[in-house]
Amino acid sequence: MGVTIHAKSDSEVTSIDASSPPRSPRRALYYVQSPSHSQQHDVEKMSYGSSPFGSPAHHYHCSPIHHSRESSTSRFSASLKNPIRNHQLAVWKRIPRTNDDDPDEDNDDDDDGKSNVMRFYMLCFLLSFIVLFTIFSLILWAASLPYKPKIFVKSMVFENLNVQAGIDGTGVQTDMLTLNSTVRIYYRNPATFFGVHVTATPLELHYYMLKVASGQMKKFYEPRKSKRIVVAVLQGHQIPLYGAIPLLSDAKDRIQSVSVPLNLTFVMRSRAYILGRLVKPKFYVHISCQVTLRGNHLGKHINLTTSGSCK
Structure with a gap:
């Protein structure tokens, strides 16, 4: 099975970026999977047969496919060796991003909370004063009856x-x-x-x-x-x-x-x-x-x- 690598010029990339709509600030997480063993074997044979130098080792080290495979393989193996980082990435991916709250709104909420607490305390104080004053008045009224x-x-x-x-x-x-x-x-x-x-x-x-x-x-x-x-x-x-x-x-x-x-x-x-x-x-x-x-x-x-x- 042959693998074809298409290279894009800078002009093509520039045109694509200019025509494409602006993207959100979120960054997508990509996972690179290395080719299977059979695919690697076929690529090696094809590279060995077509090498003008007749040295498979030389072709293996000089081939761009080798560099791509090696880098992808190293990244994949590094991701397997670091499961904690993978878990952090997954958690980061699942958590939706939200805009930061307006500090003015936070201050308004705090002020509303304080005003509600003050009103509650004032109401409690007023009710307590009325109850105590009523009790005191009843005591005076009862004390005046014998006279x-x-x-x-x-x-x-x-x-x-x-x-x-x-x-x-x-x-x-x-x-x-x-x-x-x-x-x-x-x-x-x-x-x-x-x-x-x-x-x-x-x-x-x-x-x-x-x-x-x-x-x-x-x-x-x-x-x-x-x-x-x-x-x-x-x-x-x-x-x-x-x-x-x-x-x-x-x-x-x-x-x-x-x-x-x-x-x-x-x-x-x-x-x-x-x-x-x-x-x-x-x-x-x-x-x-x-x-x-x-x-x-x-x-x-x-x-x-x-x-x-x-x-």
Whole structure:
């Protein structure tokens, strides 16, 4: 079997390179395989027979085929002797080449990661602060509950009473009642770490369902561990009776002998502000007192603490 070697001139190579499209920077790995033993034997015989010198050894050393075969054989044998290098080449061949990442993108990724971590820590801190502050507020609120204000009606005085005939707003003739009274209320704030703002609903005097007098207590602020006496005025002016209180109608000319049971009701509201306005404990005290209006006790204080008529 003959082997023909074609040599290319520099012009052909230049033209081929100029016409061929540009190649990628990857370098292909080529493996050169040496001819088989039979092919080598045939080439040697052909070279020996055609040698003009008649010396096979001389032809063997001078033939270009010998140099090509020797170089290819040496390369192939060297590759067989160095399996580690072959493995590295194979691994290098299998790994695809990728372009290097943009350093700006890496910096952006790092910044995004840091910002996410900072947001996570800030969220954890905010949630922890809210939980701790809520627990602390609940503790203060629970600690304020035992400090309920001490309130009771100390005394009451009916200053004047007048019953006379009159006409209501619709023109109906009936007896008209005029009444003035004063209520003294004892208030004490036992709290040790907060003051309270105190208000009250209108104080009302009723004869069963008929309201005969009412008044408003002024709001005030009571510091911690302090007390005071609050005075409220109740008045009833030209209240039509429509015969609802026959005792007064029958004895309007002799008021000194009348005795009318009345009911005093109101609600005291106390509110404390702890930590500004964040913790606001509230205390409501409902007060109801049974008091008797006597004509012969006008202008005299009626002690309501000893009688136990208030609850």
